[in-house]
Amino acid sequence: MTLSEISTPAALIDHARMMRNITRMQQRMTALGVRLRPHVKTSKCIEVAKRQTAAGAHGITVSTLKEAEQFFAAGFVDVLYAVCISPGKLDRALALRHRGCALTVLVDSVAAAEAAVNKGRAEAHAFDVMIEVDADGHRSGVKPDDSALISIGRLLQDGGASLKGVMAHAGSSYELDTPDALERLAELERSRCARAAERLRAAGLPCPEVSVGSTPTALSAKHLDSVTEVRAGVYVFFDLVMANMGVCTPQDVALSVLTTVIGHQAEKGWAIVDAGWMAMNRDRGTQRQRIDYGYGAVCDAAGRPIDDFVLSGANQEHGIVSRRDGTIEPSILERFPLGTQLRILPNHACATGTQFPEYHAVAPHGAVQTWRRFHGW
Amino acid sequence: MTLSEISTPAALIDHARMMRNITRMQQRMTALGVRLRPHVKTSKCIEVAKRQTAAGAHGITVSTLKEAEQFFAAGFVDVLYAVCISPGKLDRALALRHRGCALTVLVDSVAAAEAAVNKGRAEAHAFDVMIEVDADGHRSGVKPDDSALISIGRLLQDGGASLKGVMAHAGSSYELDTPDALERLAELERSRCARAAERLRAAGLPCPEVSVGSTPTALSAKHLDSVTEVRAGVYVFFDLVMANMGVCTPQDVALSVLTTVIGHQAEKGWAIVDAGWMAMNRDRGTQRQRIDYGYGAVCDAAGRPIDDFVLSGANQEHGIVSRRDGTIEPSILERFPLGTQLRILPNHACATGTQFPEYHAVAPHGAVQTWRRFHGW
Numbered sequence: 001m002t003l004s005e006i007s008t009p010a011a012l013i014d015h016a017r018m019m020r021n022i023t024r025m026q027q028r029m030t031a032l033g034v035r036l037r038p039h040v041k042t043s044k045c046i047e048v049a050k051r052q053t054a055a056g057a058h059g060i061t062v063s064t065l066k067e068a069e070q071f072f073a074a075g076f077v078d079v080l081y082a083v084c085i086s087p088g089k090l091d092r093a094l095a096l097r098h099r100g101c102a103l104t105v106l107v108d109s110v111a112a113a114e115a116a117v118n119k120g121r122a123e124a125h126a127f128d129v130m131i132e133v134d135a136d137g138h139r140s141g142v143k144p145d146d147s148a149l150i151s152i153g154r155l156l157q158d159g160g161a162s163l164k165g166v167m168a169h170a171g172s173s174y175e176l177d178t179p180d181a182l183e184r185l186a187e188l189e190r191s192r193c194a195r196a197a198e199r200l201r202a203a204g205l206p207c208p209e210v211s212v213g214s215t216p217t218a219l220s221a222k223h224l225d226s227v228t229e230v231r232a233g234v235y236v237f238f239d240l241v242m243a244n245m246g247v248c249t250p251q252d253v254a255l256s257v258l259t260t261v262i263g264h265q266a267e268k269g270w271a272i273v274d275a276g277w278m279a280m281n282r283d284r285g286t287q288r289q290r291i292d293y294g295y296g297a298v299c300d301a302a303g304r305p306i307d308d309f310v311l312s313g314a315n316q317e318h319g320i321v322s323r324r325d326g327t328i329e330p331s332i333l334e335r336f337p338l339g340t341q342l343r344i345l346p347n348h349a350c351a352t353g354t355q356f357p358e359y360h361a362v363a364p365h366g367a368v369q370t371w372r373r374f375h376g377w
Numbered sequence: 378m379t380l381s382e383i384s385t386p387a388a389l390i391d392h393a394r395m396m397r398n399i400t401r402m403q404q405r406m407t408a409l410g411v412r413l414r415p416h417v418k419t420s421k422c423i424e425v426a427k428r429q430t431a432a433g434a435h436g437i438t439v440s441t442l443k444e445a446e447q448f449f450a451a452g453f454v455d456v457l458y459a460v461c462i463s464p465g466k467l468d469r470a471l472a473l474r475h476r477g478c479a480l481t482v483l484v485d486s487v488a489a490a491e492a493a494v495n496k497g498r499a500e501a502h503a504f505d506v507m508i509e510v511d512a513d514g515h516r517s518g519v520k521p522d523d524s525a526l527i528s529i530g531r532l533l534q535d536g537g538a539s540l541k542g543v544m545a546h547a548g549s550s551y552e553l554d555t556p557d558a559l560e561r562l563a564e565l566e567r568s569r570c571a572r573a574a575e576r577l578r579a580a581g582l583p584c585p586e587v588s589v590g591s592t593p594t595a596l597s598a599k600h601l602d603s604v605t606e607v608r609a610g611v612y613v614f615f616d617l618v619m620a621n622m623g624v625c626t627p628q629d630v631a632l633s634v635l636t637t638v639i640g641h642q643a644e645k646g647w648a649i650v651d652a653g654w655m656a657m658n659r660d661r662g663t664q665r666q667r668i669d670y671g672y673g674a675v676c677d678a679a680g681r682p683i684d685d686f687v688l689s690g691a692n693q694e695h696g697i698v699s700r701r702d703g704t705i706e707p708s709i710l711e712r713f714p715l716g717t718q719l720r721i722l723p724n725h726a727c728a729t730g731t732q733f734p735e736y737h738a739v740a741p742h743g744a745v746q747t748w749r750r751f752h753g754w
Contacts, residue, residue: 004465007442007465007466007469007754008463008465008754009754010754041693041694063655063693063694064694065384083639083651083694083695084639084640084649085639086385086637086638086639086651086715086716087715087716088381088384088385088637088716089384092384108640109640109641109715111714111715112639112640112715115715115716134642139642139649139690139692139695139697140639140640140642140649140695171692260463260465261463262460262461262462262463262489262517263461263485263486263489263517264486265511265516265517272461272516272517274460274463277660277728278440278731279754281658281659282658282659282660282661282725282728283654283659284659284661313516315516315548316418316440316727317418317440317441317460318460318516318517320516337488338463338464338486338488338489338492339463339464339465339492348659350693351654351659354655354732355731355753356753357752357753358753375734375752376732376733376734376735377384377385377386377387377656
């Protein structure tokens with residue numbers, strides 16, 4: 001298969017770029033002396049995760065039990081479910097563990113820890129459990145100095161669960177765009193998670209793992225003392241949000257949407273393409289960043305950026321290609337004739353990927369492989 | 378199956394509300410003397426479309442060839458593909474027609490009409506073709522008084538295609554929120570599309586169909602003289618964007634996301650739920666409307682609105698439930714204990730639905746049926 005045979009819109013992976021991204025992160029983590037546990041919520045694709053593992057990653061991080069089930073079925077055994085588990089999902093987690101999956105679940109409250117302990121007692125099973133630590137007030141987790149941290153740890157330990165450690169995710173990193181600010185946040189994520197581990201150990205509780213991460217903090221940390229593993233997801237593809245933050249360039253973005261010109265509004269300087277928000281996703285993550293790319297940056301079919309064209313508007317199955325500065329391209333018909341294929345780089349790779357049942361992985365010499373991507377919960 | 382047995386997040390259809398929405402639109406179209414051709418891009422679900430047909434709809438509208446293929450396989454024969462076709466997709470359209478699908482394709486340029494004519498000649502096949510008319514400068518289409526309209530019509534007719542008529546979609550209706558403005562736009566959509574039909578007929582060309590529509594204009598038109606059919610999609614579920622526009626109320630919204638409380642940040646007045654943007658979609662369509670619902674409006678598990686709680690923030694698999702006015706709910710833990718099920722009404726039903734591989738259709742007495750929804754292109 002070649003590009004021109006692919007029905008558009010389609011999600012393309014630039015294989016060489018992806019491999020560079022995988023290598024870059026793995027080498028950095030190895031140099032910092034920590035294990036890398038990639039977050040597979042970005043790709044939801046076995047073929048992508050296999051390449052991360054082959055490059056040196058240990059285990060995977062997931063955001064849903066379906067991801068755990070799908071990756072376990074493909075041979076990934078060491079799985080961290082990095083979203084606090086609701087009591088109603090413990091049966092499904094237990095089923096995975098009974099089948100041999102080394103699944104670790106997460107809690108950030110006494111109530112959730114009690115539910116895990118009670119389910120474990122009722123089923124004569126010791127869950128592997130980590131405690132989520134709130135590093136930056138972004139979302140969930142217990143604060144490292146909160147008395148609840150020790151209560152949760154003790155409850156798990158006394159209740160027969162296996163306390164695996166602590167994890168933090170500095171999700172507010174996505175709001176930053178300078179190396180200094182990112183480095184400071186990476187240090188906050190590291191130090192607060194390490195502080196929680198120290199407190200648990202000082203209370204006589206086990207805490208073998210100290211897990212931190214997000215792509216921006218992983219790429220910005222000066223050191224990772226006390227940390228045992230780093231989680232990161234979007235680095236495998238990168239995207240325009242990451243480029244605006246300065247942790248990659250648009251030329252590193254490995255995921256794009258292949259689209260076809262289906263019409264024009266010449267007097268407005270528009271080419272209409274068959275990638276709308278259904279293909280790109282509604283994510284407008286670059287809207288308040290340094291460069292607003294609309295719904296994505298326009299490249300030619302080979303992936304080379306085209307001046308300053310963006311997907312300036314999107315309906316469900318229509319996208320509008322026009323100049324980012326709002327000026328009218330006078331020769332839009334000649335530049336992008338009907339049937340022209342273009343690639344659009346996405347704002348947010350995790351969100352764009354999810355719109356597609358498969359990726360088309362494009363090798364440097366142009367050969368295309370189809371890789372399945374799964375969907376739903 | 379009952380609600381409490383459903384793994385969250387899940388897409389729920391309130392069956393009684395959906396049936397009311399279907400009946401309301403069908404009765405209005407019948408009263409206005411036009412056929413209704415529902416746009417199935419909203420649901421992408423055979424079970425939903427069957428109920429629209431049973432209520433009196435004629436044919437379906439689709440936004441992708443995959444929709445055409447899937448619905449045709451389920452017995453829907455009369456299909457309008459209402460996105461201008463790229464030359465590269467004519468083979469796939471032809472394959473459908475050879476299998477017996479009465480597929481109509483759309484063009485809005487001489488170049489696209491030429492491609493359809495050339496393909497038809499090469500394959501000794503007469504495509505059914507409509508011409509898209511630009512009613513409101515929103516997206517694609519030829520202007521009703523543009524000389525290109527007649528050129529396209531003549532090219533199709535002389536080239537052996539079957540010229541089925543004209544269609545317009547006043548997509549700018551989504552930016553309006555008063556009955557007067559919507560009624561004026563509905564009249565613009567009608568009159569401009571009718572004008573294009575008149576011009577084609579005056580030039581001696583056939584134009585049996587005059588197809589207009591969007592949910593807001595369909596519900597706002599005073600009369601539909603000269604129109605033969607109306608297309609509308611989102612009315613089947615409605616959503617918060619439509620409620621803000623005044624064409625439905627939040628109590629009409631038939632699609633919601635069932636979610637579970639997985640944690641709290643009590644001092645912030647937050648409950649954390651397992652519906653993030655992966656479940657809701659990134660669509661923030663209410664952001665610049667009358668009421669900004671964040672990522673959705675919070676209801677209890679039975680679908681009753683809860684005061685003024687919204688999904689104020691969303692990460693991939695985390696949502697933040699808090700008060701819409703930004704004040705802190707002091708008893709968030711007691712109001713929404715760990716494990717509580719909630720329903721979130723979506724901003725945009727088409728965008729939220731697409732995140733799910735299936736719907737759970739909930740009957741008034743609580744019984745739940747699972748209906749498949751398809752995905753991709």
